[in-house]
Amino acid sequence: MNEDRATIISKTLSRVLRHNPGANGGVVIDPQGFTDLATFVPHLNTLRPFTEAPVSLEEIEEVVDGDFKKRFQIAGGRIRAYSGHSFSVEIGGVAFHPAGPLYFGTTERSREVLEHGLTVSKKLKVRLSHSFQEARSVALARPGDQPLIIEVDAERLADDGASFELLPNGEIVTDPIGPKYLTEARKHDAFHLPRP
Structure with missing residues (x-):
């Protein structure tokens, strides 16, 4: 094909x-x-x-x-x-507590999310990646502009009360994220395993 x-x-x-x-x-x-x-x-x-x-x-x-x-x-x-639904489904994920940063891959056209936060439009959850490399692959699959990788201070976000879910396909989802938890990622980082 x-x-x-x-x-x-x-x-x-x-x-x-x-x-x-x-x-x-x-x-x-x-x-x-x-x-x-x-x-x-x-x-x-x-x-x-x-x-x-x-x-x-x-x-x-x-x-x-x-x-x-x-x-x-x-x-x-x-x-x-597995994810990205605009209606409610129960995929069967498990609670996930990040032990460091998570990442979001997008393109330069979406740079404003650094000021306004990661929100959802039709989708009910924000999908995050475990590593810089994984987020970069997601960004490169998006049509158009240069990739932009956003680092999410997920551990602090969790400590502030946010919940995360690890889906069966390895994706991590959470609710919209405010800009104070976001920075432009400039370095590669290791894969983070969920806490037991």
């Missing part, structure tokens, strides 16, 4: 599984974020651009398996997005 086709499939999976399950006749998403592939694939093929070039289950599996960010899960004939 070529890269353009994989990108279209990935973006459509994100849009439907994270933000718009009820559009165009919709799909049923359970409280854990799963929907049955047997009805999901035919539903996708009613959406553009798949009305002209239908997507197959094999293509979806290839995109999910090849996604370095591990944004999706296929299990037991069902599929879900």
Whole structure:
């Protein structure tokens, strides 16, 4: 499968599984974020651009398996997005207490977050990375400008009452973060393990 086709499939999976399950006749998403592939694939093929070039289950599996960010899960004939939802789901994460900084990868176009904080628009949670390198990979996958890596003083944020959740795919999510906890990251840092 070529890269353009994989990108279209990935973006459509994100849009439907994270933000718009009820559009165009919709799909049923359970409280854990799963929907049955047997009805999901035919539903996708009613959406553009798949009305002209239908997507197959094999293509979806290839995109999910090849996604370095591990944004999706296929299990037991069902599929879900792990995070980034604009509606409430229970993914099955565990409480996480950071033992140092966490990171957020974006681009220079979003530099204003250093002044205004990391907020959410449609998404309910902010997604963070364990390391500078991981956040840089996320930033490089965003179209457009130069990468900007933001360091989050996560340990202080947790001490001030914020809660963090470690998802099964390794992502860390939390509520919006104020600017006083953010600085531009200029150094690589080690992976931080959750406290026992």
